[in-house]
Amino acid sequence: xxxxxxxxxxxxxxxxxxxxxxxxxxxxxxxxxxxxxxxxxxxxxxxxxxxxxxxxxxxxxxxxxxxxxxxxxxxxxxxxxxxxxxxxxxxxxxxxxxxxxxxxxxxxxxxxxxxxxxxxxxxxxxxxxxxxxxxxxxxxxxxxxxxxxxxxxxxxxxxxxxxxxxxxxxxxxxxxxxxxxxxxxxxxxxxxxxxxxxxxxxxxxxxxxxxxxxxxxxxxxxxxxxxxxxxxxxxxxxxxxxxxxxxxxxxxxxxxxxxxxxxxxxxxxxxxxxxxxxxxxxxxxxxxx
Numbered sequence: 001x002x003x004x005x006x007x008x009x010x011x012x013x014x015x016x017x018x019x020x021x022x023x024x025x026x027x028x029x030x031x032x033x034x035x036x037x038x039x040x041x042x043x044x045x046x047x048x049x050x051x052x053x054x055x056x057x058x059x060x061x062x063x064x065x066x067x068x069x070x071x072x073x074x075x076x077x078x079x080x081x082x083x084x085x086x087x088x089x090x091x092x093x094x095x096x097x098x099x100x101x102x103x104x105x106x107x108x109x110x111x112x113x114x115x116x117x118x119x120x121x122x123x124x125x126x127x128x129x130x131x132x133x134x135x136x137x138x139x140x141x142x143x144x145x146x147x148x149x150x151x152x153x154x155x156x157x158x159x160x161x162x163x164x165x166x167x168x169x170x171x172x173x174x175x176x177x178x179x180x181x182x183x184x185x186x187x188x189x190x191x192x193x194x195x196x197x198x199x200x201x202x203x204x205x206x207x208x209x210x211x212x213x214x215x216x217x218x219x220x221x222x223x224x225x226x227x228x229x230x231x232x233x234x235x236x237x238x239x240x241x242x243x244x245x246x247x248x249x250x251x252x253x254x255x256x257x258x259x260x261x262x263x264x265x266x267x268x269x270x271x272x273x274x275x276x277x278x279x280x281x282x283x284x285x286x287x288x289x
Contacts, residue, residue, distance in 0.1 A: 123249030
């Protein structure tokens with residue numbers, strides 16, 4: 001027994017069956033679902049438009065290739081474990097005037113991943129750092145790179161658990177092989193000395209082997225308050241900032257702006273309703289004009 005699955009047997013009677021039955025069977029065996037789904041419709045379109053057999057075949061294969069690339073990108077996105085799928089189409093660059101838009105869009109081409117360079121996004125809470133990181137991660141998936149997204153707190157917890165369960169080396173190998181590692185929210189939760197050491201090992205093992213994106217609400221000089229050691233912080237920053245693009249994202253919080261906007265809209269709606277409502281002096285009932 002080799003453990004390999006045998007190919008599906010030919011359907012009963014197919015040797016004398018219709019070409020459609022044989023074609024369906026062979027396309028399933030060859031794992032060409034788009035050709036199977038589209039060949040009849042495309043045949044009718046090509047017959048209508050007078051397209052010859054090579055043109056018909058080309059159109060079918062192009063559909064299969066496009067659909068296969070789409071499914072591959074979707075698998076990369078699922079494997080990345082993004083908390084949400086975000087792109088730069090929905091990012092408001094005008095809200096963060098200090099952010100270098102040209103640099104961000106250049107980074108979205110993902111050439112920094114080929115050069116194994118890093119990105120650090122620094123700024124106060126709510127200014128879109130996670131959105132930028134997610135959009136860069138999505139662009140990397142679309143360009144064919146493997147991506148892993150995590151928060152700093154989640155990562156160190158996973159590393160600690162892996163160490164306790166004696167599978168740390170395997171997890172570290174997985175983190176080392178991903179082309180782009182995104183670590184969000186570094187600085188929100190102080191780390192124990194052990195957790196800080198494990199995080200440092202992650203950065204050290206990826207140094208000049210893969211690209212890392214880090215977002216933080218703290219300037220570099222305050223990272224010691226999170227990592228707990230000036231020596232460790234200096235060594236980590238030395239590796240992380242050797243080949244790096246730094247995105248400065250200080251400004252007003254998106255979330256506070258949105259919340260204030262919703263409150264203003266609600267207050268305006270209530271005011272408009274109040275101006276339309278009047279009280280009947282005889283009955284005391286409220287009527288709407």
